[in-house]
């Protein structure tokens with residue numbers, strides 16, 4: 001690895017912990033170096049530091065990910081966010097909805113801060129590089145699609161899915177074949193596998209960008225005579241170009257398949273994907289502050305995502321007492337709320353005296369069930385129904401937090 005830093009920069013090198021520190025430059029601080037470090041001299045206005053960054057302890061795997069053995073010492077927790085593409089804006093929007101505001105000075109600057117999390121810095125990276133850097137220890141947390149975690153994480157146990165459903169980037173990885181010619185009547189993976197055409201000399205040719213998951217899926221499904229080719233994009237063209245018989249690619253709306261006369265088949269889905277919060281197990285167990293940070297991010301995410309699908313509904317109901325109103329409300333299946341309805345007296349002033357004739361009922365209802373709930377409220381005498389969006393639901397305990405702790409053996 002080679003980096004350039006301004007002259008007169010104070011460097012601290014710790015030989016006990018394999019790290020270089022540039023205190024004045026948070027951008028480069030610290031520089032991971034697990035092997036030899038040499039300062040090769042001055043050139044123009046820069047010092048050039050060369051480190052051979054892959055030591056024996058860090059072996060590259062096929063995808064360039066490295067298996068680091070210990071965490072590099074640094075002060076900040078690092079969160080990787082997609083630098084561009086489909087997931088970039090949605091990741092920032094989600095954090096914003098959780099009151100975590102990423103301050104990026106300009107879109108070409110790849111480091112940013114979140115004032116609400118002062119011990120955390122954001123690094124913008126391509127999704128596949130986020131996974132690679134989680135594995136190499138250069139990032140601690142990241143937001144990426146589950147497809148990328150599976151493809152580039154390759155089942156590495158250091159990767160932990162902290163939240164598997166961030167509610168954006170939905171798609172699935174699927175095998176697709178032409179809907180014409182010899183494939184016209186093929187509807188399932190089983191039928192495809194049983195076609196007499198595929199032999200050792202003439203295997204089923206699959207074009208895919210998923211060079212780890214593709215072969216694994218075929219092997220797991222016992223499909224023997226298969227070969228793979230890869231391309232960076234527009235894979236749907238491969239069958240019509242005569243390059244492949246099938247493709248294995250991401251599908252969301254299905255439009256690209258349809259427009260290229262391709263179809264999905266039963267049993268052909270490799271995985272379902274959406275954006276996820278991913279962490280390095282090593283970072284969570286060994287890096288000071290990482291667990292606390294992930295707890296706070298998780299709490300905010302869960303509170304927001306849980307509330308996102310719900311409305312608060314308030315209505316007035318005539319009744320003799322709160323229990324009687326509760327009995328009536330409980331007869332309706334959509335009106336139970338989170339724990340049960342909150343019912344409180346409405347104090348009216350009548351002829352100079354305070355009286356209670358109405359009770360206010362407050363419930364949370366799933367957005368999908370709103371109209372049904374309003375109808376049920378009316379059926380039991382509800383009136384003046386007010387509906388407002390819910391922003392956060394903080395539970396007593398974040399369910400995924402206890403899962404994470406047990407996953408970490410804590």
Ligand SMILES: Nc1ncnc2c1ncn2[C@@H]1O[C@H](COP(=O)(O)OP(=O)(O)OP(=O)(O)O)[C@@H](O)[C@H]1O
Nearest residue numbers: 084085086087126145147148169170171250251252
């Ligand atoms: N229709 C879709 N096609 C592809 N990816 C999708 C789709 N819908 C959601 N996604 C998600 O978005 C991610 C792709 O994002 P992006 O567009 O930035 O990647 P890319 O441009 O293919 O990446 P790169 O250029 O680094 O190869 C996928 O990994 C997946 O998780």
Ligand SMILES: O=P(O)(O)OC[C@H]1O[C@H](OP(=O)(O)OP(=O)(O)O)[C@H](O)[C@@H]1O
Nearest residue numbers: 233234235249250251252253254255256
């Ligand atoms: O089901 P759909 O909504 O049509 O989306 C699926 C398509 O989108 C992605 O391609 P992308 O737009 O990233 O272009 P690329 O293949 O050239 O990278 C993916 O590789 C599919 O081709």
Ligand SMILES: [Mg+2]
Nearest residue numbers: 233234235249
């Ligand atoms: Mg495509």
